[in-house]
Amino acid sequence: MSTLRFPQGFRWGTATSSFQIEGGADERGDSIWDEFCRVPGAIVDGSDGRVAVDHYHRYPQDVELMASMGLDTYRFSVSWPRVLNPDGSVNRAGMGFYDALVDALCAAGIRPWLTLYHWDLPAWLPGGWTNRATADAFADYALRVHDALGDRVRVWTTLNEPWCASFLSYAGGHHAPGHTDPAEAYAAAHHLLLGHGLAVKALRAADPGATLGLTLNFTPAYPADPDSAADVDVVRRVDGTAHRIFTDPVFRGEYPADVIADAGAAWPSGLVHDGDLELIGAPIDVLGVNYYTSQLFRAGQHSSQPTPHPAAPDAVAVDRPELPRTDMGWEVTPDAFRDLLVGLHRDYTGPAGIPLAITENGAAIDDPDPASGPIEDTERIDYLVGHLSAVHEAIEAGAQIDTYLVWSLIDNFEWAFGYTKRFGLVAVDEALNRVPKASAGWYSELVRTGTLTLPERA
Numbered sequence: 001m002s003t004l005r006f007p008q009g010f011r012w013g014t015a016t017s018s019f020q021i022e023g024g025a026d027e028r029g030d031s032i033w034d035e036f037c038r039v040p041g042a043i044v045d046g047s048d049g050r051v052a053v054d055h056y057h058r059y060p061q062d063v064e065l066m067a068s069m070g071l072d073t074y075r076f077s078v079s080w081p082r083v084l085n086p087d088g089s090v091n092r093a094g095m096g097f098y099d100a101l102v103d104a105l106c107a108a109g110i111r112p113w114l115t116l117y118h119w120d121l122p123a124w125l126p127g128g129w130t131n132r133a134t135a136d137a138f139a140d141y142a143l144r145v146h147d148a149l150g151d152r153v154r155v156w157t158t159l160n161e162p163w164c165a166s167f168l169s170y171a172g173g174h175h176a177p178g179h180t181d182p183a184e185a186y187a188a189a190h191h192l193l194l195g196h197g198l199a200v201k202a203l204r205a206a207d208p209g210a211t212l213g214l215t216l217n218f219t220p221a222y223p224a225d226p227d228s229a230a231d232v233d234v235v236r237r238v239d240g241t242a243h244r245i246f247t248d249p250v251f252r253g254e255y256p257a258d259v260i261a262d263a264g265a266a267w268p269s270g271l272v273h274d275g276d277l278e279l280i281g282a283p284i285d286v287l288g289v290n291y292y293t294s295q296l297f298r299a300g301q302h303s304s305q306p307t308p309h310p311a312a313p314d315a316v317a318v319d320r321p322e323l324p325r326t327d328m329g330w331e332v333t334p335d336a337f338r339d340l341l342v343g344l345h346r347d348y349t350g351p352a353g354i355p356l357a358i359t360e361n362g363a364a365i366d367d368p369d370p371a372s373g374p375i376e377d378t379e380r381i382d383y384l385v386g387h388l389s390a391v392h393e394a395i396e397a398g399a400q401i402d403t404y405l406v407w408s409l410i411d412n413f414e415w416a417f418g419y420t421k422r423f424g425l426v427a428v429d430e431a432l433n434r435v436p437k438a439s440a441g442w443y444s445e446l447v448r449t450g451t452l453t454l455p456e457r458a
């Protein structure tokens with residue numbers, strides 16, 4: 001039996017987000033996701049986040065679960081419309097919830113890792129992320145949260161997956177607010193990055209010792225036929241708006257010229273003001289990587305359907321039927337994860353002298369109902385073993401990676417898929433009781449030993 005040992009001091013944990021788990025909706029303001037859930041047909045099962053898994057009321061139990069698993073780190077997000085009122089004042093009860101959560105984590109010896117924005121934007125901000133003023137509002141909000149929690153929270157992520165909050169939400173129409181306008185998506189992407197830059201500046205001034213970063217999602221794109229110039233070009237354009245539009249301003253202080261050229265008339269004139277890129281490109285201390293899958297594309301007919309890849313309306317996703325898939329339909333491709341991490345270290349974080357942290361990785365599996373007995377989620381364990389091997393290979397190849405967080409601690413509201421997809425190490429029954437799956441026990445053992453056991457290969 002072969003084993004892989006992770007470096008001494010490597011940090012292990014799980015991740016969640018506010019809207020997906022908290023519920024407690026009567027005790028906060030509306031977010032754009034509350035509004036989106038009310039749009040008929042927007043959520044496949046017609047569900048919403050009003051109760052979710054009721055973490056708002058059951059957080060002590062969830063912290064206890066993590067402590068019993070021996071987890072080192074918990075990445076959670078703060079709900080902006082819970083902690084601030086529409087007039088900008090602090091909602092004391094809402095902030096008090098996070099205060100108590102952070103206290104409970106610290107008491108359990110779990111490092112709190114706070115994400116400021118995981119998509120639940122207050123519904124009352126006019127124009128959402130298409131409005132430059134939202135970036136300023138975000139920096140104010142960041143400081144308010146820091147005032148309350150900064151004495152105990154030492155790791156801060158500004159944004160979770162700005163690609164989803166811009167292109168998937170304002171061009172693809174799949175996420176709140178469900179718009180399908182490429183110009184809005186480019187504006188949202190820039191204003192999200194500007195919000196990140198303004199928040200980093202404000203937090204840095206308030207707390208020079210804090211660890212600050214942002215989390216990007218990466219779905220490496222490959223040409224179906226590497227010898228086809230058209231396929232290669234489609235992949236360049238997908239990669240431009242999915243990844244490089246975020247990595248390059250953050251690490252190099254500039255938007256890639258090809259991305260702006262490909263956007264053409266959809267790039268709003270006057271979008272980028274003097275000084276924006278200096279703010280966005282200010283040093284960060286860690287890059288969070290969320291990884292689930294990779295994708296093959298070929299160049300096809302130009303489609304006029306809404307797409308989250310507005311520079312590539314001719315991109316056609318090509319299936320690889322030989323690969324296993326998760327319940328999301330996502331192909332399982334751990335080698336692409338390893339190559340991604342090595343490439344990010346080489347091109348971005350290595351030169352910046354900062355580590356990578358895996359802030360999300362995990363699998364939706366169609367688990368049986370918890371009422372029918374213990375959940376033996378071996379497919380999820382296999383997925384995690386494969387992807388942790390990839391992380392280990394990347395470390396061996398020289399990539400600096402110091403943290404791995406499973407998405408997710410617990411089954412939850414999976415955005416437009418409602419409660420139909422299960423990513424948790426822990427299931428939730430009808431009565432909202434927590435029921436650990438086999439993967440929770442497996443992960444706990446890995447965390448305890450820092451050693452991954454690989455299955456025998458035939």
Ligand code: FCB
Pocket residue numbers: 017020160161164217290360407414415423
């Ligand atoms: C990521 C999100 C997270 C969850 C997982 C499955 O894109 O950050 O909230 O939905 O995907």
